[in-house]
Amino acid sequence: MKKMDAIFGVVRIPLDGLAVLAALLCAYQLRAANIDLVPGFQLLEPASTLPPLAYYVPAFVLPGIAVYIVLAACNGLYTLRSTLSAWIEMGRIALTVIFWFTIVIAWFFLVLKQLFFSRILLVHSAVFMTLFLVLARAALLFLQRSLLRLGYGRLIVVSVGSQEIVRLARETLLHDYHYLYVGHLSDLTALQHIAPGQPLDLVLQTDPNPGSDQTIQLIEYCRAHHIGYGFLPPVLADVPHLLQVERLGLLPLIRFRPTPLDGWGRIWKRAFDVVVSMVALMLLSPFLLLIALATLADSGWPVFYVSRRVGQNGRRVIPVLKFRSMTADADTRKQQLAELNHRRDGPLFKIKNDPRVTRVGKTLRRFSLDELPQLLSVITGHMSLVGPRPHLPEEVERYNPEQCRVFAVKPGITGLAQVSGRSDLTFEEEVRLDLQYVEEWSIRLDLWILWRTVFIVMSREGAD
Secondary structure, three states: OOHHHHHHHHHHHHHHHHHHHHHHHHHHHHHHOOOOOOOOOOOOOOOOOOOOHHHHHHHHHHHHHHHHHHHHHHOOOOOOOOOOOHHHHHHHHHHHHHHHHHHHHHHHHHHOOOOOOOHHHHHHHHHHHHHHHHHHHHHHHHHHHHHHHOOOOOEEEEEEOOOOOOHHHHHHHHHOOOEEEEEEEOOHHHHHHHHHHOOOOEEEEOOOOOOOHHHHHHHHHHHHOOOEEEEOOOOOOOOHHHEEEEEEOOEEEEEEOOOOOOOHHHHHHHHHHHHHHHHHHHHHHHHHHHHHHHHHHHHOOOOEEEEEEEOHHHOOEEEEEEEOOEOOOOOOOOHHHHHHOOOOOOOOOOOOOOOOEOHHHHHHHHOOHHHOOHHHHHHHOOOEEEOOOOOOHHHHOOOOOOHHHHHHOOOEEEOOOOOOOHHHOOHHHHHHHHHHHHHOOOHHHHHHHHHHHHHHHHHOOOOO
């Protein structure tokens, strides 16, 4: 660790203490003078329960500072070498102040069984604490980055190995002020020649092999010369956000997640799917009944068509419910029309101006109304509102291993491919977009796709 990292890490503690002290004293003086935070408006009554300053400081200010510092330490705000962005650090400060505010209220109300000295004093304290702490951290960060730009405190890094360092790591080392990247060396011999004249802080190996003599010798050289050693994962370097560092007992473990849609993300997505689907079904029920009657009048029974598609994990077939938009014998006629398939780029079967589509079915397909019954599939848990579109088992049998990665999540009524071209896309483009969704899922991405779906459907863009 660089000395400057340690200095700035330690300085954060007294700096935060001074910021909290200033905030609590400022809030006290404002309350004592009956000054509101809104200029020109006098909303406060004269303070009647405010304690003397001589009591306020030892009884509340000093314990308040100690409580905040403990909470900030638990929230990771005092790591000696901070790698947090400024926005994340500000967010953690605000969250820590909220915790502090809650603990103060709980202590006075539940333990002391009395109200705080002044409610507005407590509100002012929280506001000033957030403001002063953020300003103090911003000033410290500005000073540290200024020194880094001048070359002080940078971590001097070299990469070693027969493979070149991956692009993402190289760009980070070249553009992040925390690092001074010396370059890439082929082996330990090259490192031994450069090390005496160039003080190094970290050696990154790009081709680690636990059974290799070169790897063992490189590690021993770094340990003997007090140089930090690290290695980049030799696989999956193109998706670092899907790698997690965990522990297997006492041993570190790097685990690959097929998708960030895991843990609480999966729970929130499922809750969102159920609530939105139920509300949509209730609001659309008269319209759904009208579509059912129109289908019945046009081509008779059945009104619905159940398509068997491959679901999540690719291990089972799920029922996908749709309004019937084709003739009742559409499946039996599929082989007869095989030569009309215009999707020659993959396993999908699509026909332009399909003769099996009914008159009502053309309208349903034009505006994707035949997909609305799939809201029931979402409620039952077979599908999601957003995800890769489900495909037929005979189509999936022709997938290659990379294409099978789309089954990491539930299939969806709409998806990234559907709002990026629909049937105008080639199969490879559709798979690429589906994999991008699987690997970069977020609640924000789901909301954006749903928003885009409304406009895509209304414009009939890419409708087949």
